[in-house]
Amino acid sequence: MAxxxxxxxxxxxxxxxxxxxxxxxVSFEVEAGEIVCLVGPSGSGKSTLLRIMGGLIEPDSGAxxxxxELHHAPNTxxxxxxxxxxxMPWRTVLQNVLLPIEIQHKKVTDADRAHAEALLATMGxxxxxxxYPRQLSGGMNQRVVLARTLMQRPRLLLMDEPFGQLDALTxxxxxxxxxxxxxxxxxxxxxxxxxxxxxxxxADRIFVLSERPGRLIAQVAVSLPRPRTLAMMGAPAFGxxxxxxxxxIGETPDFDDSTQNSRAVETLD
Amino acid sequence: xxxxxKDEIRYRPRxxxxxxxxxxxxxxxxxxxxPLTLIGMVALWAWLVEWRAYPPxxxxxxxxxxxxxxxxxxxxxxLHVGVTLMEIALGLVIGLSAAFVLGYLLGKHRSLERIAxxxxxxxxxxxxxxxxxxxxxxxxxxxxxxxxxxxxxxFFPTLVATIVGVRSVDPDLRDLMRSLRATxxxxxxxxxxxxxxxxxxxxxxxxxxxxxxxAVVGEFMGATAGLGYLINLGRGVLDTPMxxxxxxxxxxxxxxLYVAVLWLEARLLHWQR
Numbered sequence: 001m002a003x004x005x006x007x008x009x010x011x012x013x014x015x016x017x018x019x020x021x022x023x024x025x026v027s028f029e030v031e032a033g034e035i036v037c038l039v040g041p042s043g044s045g046k047s048t049l050l051r052i053m054g055g056l057i058e059p060d061s062g063a064x065x066x067x068x069e070l071h072h073a074p075n076t077x078x079x080x081x082x083x084x085x086x087x088m089p090w091r092t093v094l095q096n097v098l099l100p101i102e103i104q105h106k107k108v109t110d111a112d113r114a115h116a117e118a119l120l121a122t123m124g125x126x127x128x129x130x131x132y133p134r135q136l137s138g139g140m141n142q143r144v145v146l147a148r149t150l151m152q153r154p155r156l157l158l159m160d161e162p163f164g165q166l167d168a169l170t171x172x173x174x175x176x177x178x179x180x181x182x183x184x185x186x187x188x189x190x191x192x193x194x195x196x197x198x199x200x201x202x203a204d205r206i207f208v209l210s211e212r213p214g215r216l217i218a219q220v221a222v223s224l225p226r227p228r229t230l231a232m233m234g235a236p237a238f239g240x241x242x243x244x245x246x247x248x249i250g251e252t253p254d255f256d257d258s259t260q261n262s263r264a265v266e267t268l269d
Numbered sequence: 270x271x272x273x274x275k276d277e278i279r280y281r282p283r284x285x286x287x288x289x290x291x292x293x294x295x296x297x298x299x300x301x302x303x304p305l306t307l308i309g310m311v312a313l314w315a316w317l318v319e320w321r322a323y324p325p326x327x328x329x330x331x332x333x334x335x336x337x338x339x340x341x342x343x344x345x346x347x348l349h350v351g352v353t354l355m356e357i358a359l360g361l362v363i364g365l366s367a368a369f370v371l372g373y374l375l376g377k378h379r380s381l382e383r384i385a386x387x388x389x390x391x392x393x394x395x396x397x398x399x400x401x402x403x404x405x406x407x408x409x410x411x412x413x414x415x416x417x418x419x420x421x422x423x424f425f426p427t428l429v430a431t432i433v434g435v436r437s438v439d440p441d442l443r444d445l446m447r448s449l450r451a452t453x454x455x456x457x458x459x460x461x462x463x464x465x466x467x468x469x470x471x472x473x474x475x476x477x478x479x480x481x482x483x484a485v486v487g488e489f490m491g492a493t494a495g496l497g498y499l500i501n502l503g504r505g506v507l508d509t510p511m512x513x514x515x516x517x518x519x520x521x522x523x524x525x526l527y528v529a530v531l532w533l534e535a536r537l538l539h540w541q542r
Contacts, residue, residue, distance in 0.1 A: 056444055073450075080448045086441040090463045090540045102459070103449040132540050152449070 360419020372431025430472020434465025
């Protein structure tokens with residue numbers, strides 16, 4: 001069953017110095033429990049699409065359905081993890097994780113607190129509950145963000161290069177942890193990433209967005225078995241899928257002549 | 270399960286070890302330096318009076334000022350301190366409330382700020398001393414005009430700080446609050462206020478000390494009580510020791526207000542240190 005359906009979503013920004021077509025009409029479905037990774041050249045509207053899906057910005061056209069219902073505003077069943085760690089510096093780790101509960105239920109019960117503590121324990125942050133974000137490393141803070149997002153018990157997780165600012169090793173480890181968490185909690189994940197290998201490692205399907213204005217040019221199925229391991233990255237099948245995605249990105253019209261392409265778009269009025 | 274490796278915990282470099290006397294002075298100089306300086310300055314003052322043999326109405330000796338203080342403290346000094354304190358307190362409450370409300374609105378709505386900014390800047394380019402007579406004409410020479418001058422002078426620093434503070438709220442945190450469907454009230458109490466607080470307290474520090482200036486300027490324009498009135502009175506009868514006592518009381522009030530804001534900062538911004 002499709003948990004999320006997008007029909008002909010498009011977005012054009014008119015606030016800037018020149019109007020900018022960020023996204024041409026895009027349609028897709030995300031199945032329950034699957035991981036979809038969205039890749040594409042920078043500026044192709046990946047983040048814009050994600051923010052539209054989260055209800056943070058309104059599309060110019062099209063409609064979306066979340067769990068069968070028309071969807072156009074933020075929904076607490078949809079969790080968001082942004083690229084930049086967005087913790088409140090004046091709250092301790094535990095207080096940050098409890099924020100979604102405070103916002104939604106006004107009151108924090110002992111059960112909520114126990115849940116938050118358990119989540120932090122699974123993240124390996126047990127001793128850091130009362131630390132402030134400033135005192136932790138980037139990787140640890142991004143785990144706090146993940147714990148906070150899980151605290152709202154999301155059924156769909158939208159992730160915008162969640163580990164993009166971390167070093168390669170931490171990033172790999174967090175990706176594997178995320179896979180384990182996703183399998184255990186049956187969350188649907190829609191993740192934007194820059195890295196094709198990361199997309200192949202995580203995803204059931206990889207969506208490829210074209211150069212701006214973004215169009216959905218391919219949906220590549222990743223047929224690797226689960227659970228995924230880092231060892232799979234050496235397998236021939238892994239390389240083939242990565243190559244296939246790379247070819248799609250390469251086949252974007254005017255990929256080599258992107259300046260001319262974007263100029264053509266900007267004068268379109 | 271997630272695991273945190275040792276290298277992931279960020280180490281902040283410790284300051285390099287200091288020589289013994291530097292270590293000692295860096296630990297204690299904050300407590301000792303201020304009183305030592307004060308004692309030195311009073312001694313210098315006493316010596317200057319002794320050396321040049323100034324008459325008391327030019328420069329009274331510290332001992333004479335102290336005696337004057339004791340005699341005034343037995344008399345009406347505390348009444349005058351109370352009057353000035355009242356003016357400062359009321360002026361601060363009114364000036365700061367206005368600054369918070371207006372600062373929040375101007376910080377949130379850029380178009381509003383564009384309309385209001387020229388008037389706010391204009392009002393600040395005129396010294397309060399120049400406006401004070403007008404205020405006395407309009408509001409009389411009672412408590413109201415002093416409170417008004419104090420409110421006026423405390424208003425601006427906190428206004429600017431509040432505008433900057435509200436503007437400095439991380440847009441990513443705004444997105445987070447929106448994605449959690451936070452109400453307007455939650456947006457304010459859980460995000461905007463704590464995020465703007467460091468800036469606001471910075472402005473408050475300025476406003477608190479300026480409040481003393483406001484009250485004295487107000488009292489100079491005509492008053493029957495207050496520390497500013499005492500200074501005016503002392504000038505009229507050449508009672509210089511009285512002027513000194515009044516000035517020292519003003520200094521003490523300003524210091525107390527400043528320390529109060531520092532205390533607030535330590536209480537509210539403990540996450541910063």
